[in-house]
Amino acid sequence: MKIRENVVKIGLCSTALMAVAALFIVVAYVFFNGAGIINLNFLLESPYRFEYGGIFPQIIGSLCLVGICLFFAVPLGVASAIYLVEYAPDNIVTASVRFFVGCLAGIPSIVIGLFGLVFLVYRLGLGISMLSGGLTLGFMILPWTVRASEEAIKTVPHSYMEASLALGASKWQSIYGVILKSAYPGIITGILLGMGKAMGETAVVLLTAGSGLESFLPQSILDPVASLPVYIYMLATQGHTEASYSRAFGASLVLITMFLIISLFAMFLRNRYITRNSGF
Amino acid sequence: MEKMNIEWIIEKLLFISAISSSFIVFFIIIFMLHEGIPALAIGWDFFFGMDWSPSNNQFGIFPIVVSTFVVGIGALLTAAFVGIPAAVYLAEFSPRWVHSIVKPCVEMLVGIPSIVLGFFGLMVLIPLIRDSLGGWGECILAGWIILAIMTLPHVISISEDSIHAVPKAFKEASVALGATELQTIRKVILPNSRSGILASLILGMGNAIGETMAVLMVIGNPNIPWIPSSILEPVSVLTSVIVIGINYAVWGSMHQHALFAIGIVLFAIVAILNAITTAVIRKGVSR
Numbered sequence: 001m002k003i004r005e006n007v008v009k010i011g012l013c014s015t016a017l018m019a020v021a022a023l024f025i026v027v028a029y030v031f032f033n034g035a036g037i038i039n040l041n042f043l044l045e046s047p048y049r050f051e052y053g054g055i056f057p058q059i060i061g062s063l064c065l066v067g068i069c070l071f072f073a074v075p076l077g078v079a080s081a082i083y084l085v086e087y088a089p090d091n092i093v094t095a096s097v098r099f100f101v102g103c104l105a106g107i108p109s110i111v112i113g114l115f116g117l118v119f120l121v122y123r124l125g126l127g128i129s130m131l132s133g134g135l136t137l138g139f140m141i142l143p144w145t146v147r148a149s150e151e152a153i154k155t156v157p158h159s160y161m162e163a164s165l166a167l168g169a170s171k172w173q174s175i176y177g178v179i180l181k182s183a184y185p186g187i188i189t190g191i192l193l194g195m196g197k198a199m200g201e202t203a204v205v206l207l208t209a210g211s212g213l214e215s216f217l218p219q220s221i222l223d224p225v226a227s228l229p230v231y232i233y234m235l236a237t238q239g240h241t242e243a244s245y246s247r248a249f250g251a252s253l254v255l256i257t258m259f260l261i262i263s264l265f266a267m268f269l270r271n272r273y274i275t276r277n278s279g280f
Numbered sequence: 281m282e283k284m285n286i287e288w289i290i291e292k293l294l295f296i297s298a299i300s301s302s303f304i305v306f307f308i309i310i311f312m313l314h315e316g317i318p319a320l321a322i323g324w325d326f327f328f329g330m331d332w333s334p335s336n337n338q339f340g341i342f343p344i345v346v347s348t349f350v351v352g353i354g355a356l357l358t359a360a361f362v363g364i365p366a367a368v369y370l371a372e373f374s375p376r377w378v379h380s381i382v383k384p385c386v387e388m389l390v391g392i393p394s395i396v397l398g399f400f401g402l403m404v405l406i407p408l409i410r411d412s413l414g415g416w417g418e419c420i421l422a423g424w425i426i427l428a429i430m431t432l433p434h435v436i437s438i439s440e441d442s443i444h445a446v447p448k449a450f451k452e453a454s455v456a457l458g459a460t461e462l463q464t465i466r467k468v469i470l471p472n473s474r475s476g477i478l479a480s481l482i483l484g485m486g487n488a489i490g491e492t493m494a495v496l497m498v499i500g501n502p503n504i505p506w507i508p509s510s511i512l513e514p515v516s517v518l519t520s521v522i523v524i525g526i527n528y529a530v531w532g533s534m535h536q537h538a539l540f541a542i543g544i545v546l547f548a549i550v551a552i553l554n555a556i557t558t559a560v561i562r563k564g565v566s567r
Contacts, residue, residue, distance in 0.1 A: 008462055012369035015362045016378075019436060020385045022429050026392060026400050033403075079297035087291055088298070100302035106554045107308065107547060108490025110519050114526075114543045115308045118315050122531070139304055146301060172290045200393025203492040203523060229395045229493070236399045236497065245403065252396045259391050 034253030068134025077145025133209025148190020355427030363435035398497035418500030442476020475564025
């Protein structure tokens, strides 16, 4: 009986290890195949065809896209969250806003990409551009920003708000000076997670922002822009040579590293937030 | 009075933000329908037509829908096969130090961009399948494995949470009655966390069906999709047909309308799966 229990336990343990192994195998494989090609030139030069040059425009393009995406999604998402938590009356309008924001989270990214293509690129005439791509990414992460900000604002104790109101501050002064000050690490964690999501997203950017192989830096927000995920996609599916595959691994490694830095930062903020709040 | 005005303006501004956040969904639905309706209007031949061949004006998506479900359900079963035992282990047996290593790793797995995972699949999995099992290499099986890796973190996290949510008293009562730990898990813990586990699986399937890049790179995407008869055959799924087709579709042609109609079908499938998830969770809570 005891032996059987142990066998089952080992079996269960090995499934958990499989999940960990999947992570390590993927990351290690990308690392060993990509590390060799990364040097200063690779990071700071422009690409030339599939096999030559570096990925500088792709890195900058990805950062610009994420910047526009955050510029759109963060103010709108945080404002919506403040309204939903602090102001919203309990009526059908509020309920439907919550419902639709939930819906938006459930829409597959490719559908949001198609919407960006027809609405921003064609209907509004923004063309295949950094602005179209950034805004479409913004639509994609908006529900996550709203949800994360809502959670963060909800964790601020009621007594803070009451104390501030009792001291004569108006409602908005209390929200701005007290609630947001206490909730900001949580909000920033949510934003960083959304940022990671936007940075790795391929389908949306492929449809709305550019072909990924652009070898120039965008001069305006209406220019097409290269990005790391689309560059990897192009090299992987159309390169067909060792050199292009190894560049794709290099670009993957850069992308994973950027993502890792963002997640570590988010984790750091979350931990700081937890210790600070439990300190009271 | 001045102060009241500012308060009033701010409240209205926040209200407008909240409303516009939800209006995006309306816009998406309206624009998708507007572009997709000409193809949806084909009706029977669109939904149940067996031939997808845009150059011959044939837009039957039935084989693509079937392939999508085959890939989605298979990925989910693969993820469940690994994820549920892993969740049981993490919730019930794992020593603290193991838990503190495994859990962050599982969470990190979500962070691997889907394009990188797809590229890994293309470079590693496909040659492996081609050499060991034969066929093209790019096939349903590869899609299952890659999508399973992507959905695994969700399945493990939500299942673990729902196992934790089973009251401790249930477990203690069962052990006090003389049941072994494993019997307790099988007869008490798992039945009681069933709804949470089920919800995680349905949600995972929604994610798997909506996933684009990773799956696109490993399943082969034949130009003329057919209903697969073996897991070593290449297939096309809804998302991959959109991405590959959108480059070739002339704007305003029936091909373009059909691709948007596929987007609507995809949206509908994922929305239904999400609604089922919510219903399952609600039922579990009320119980």
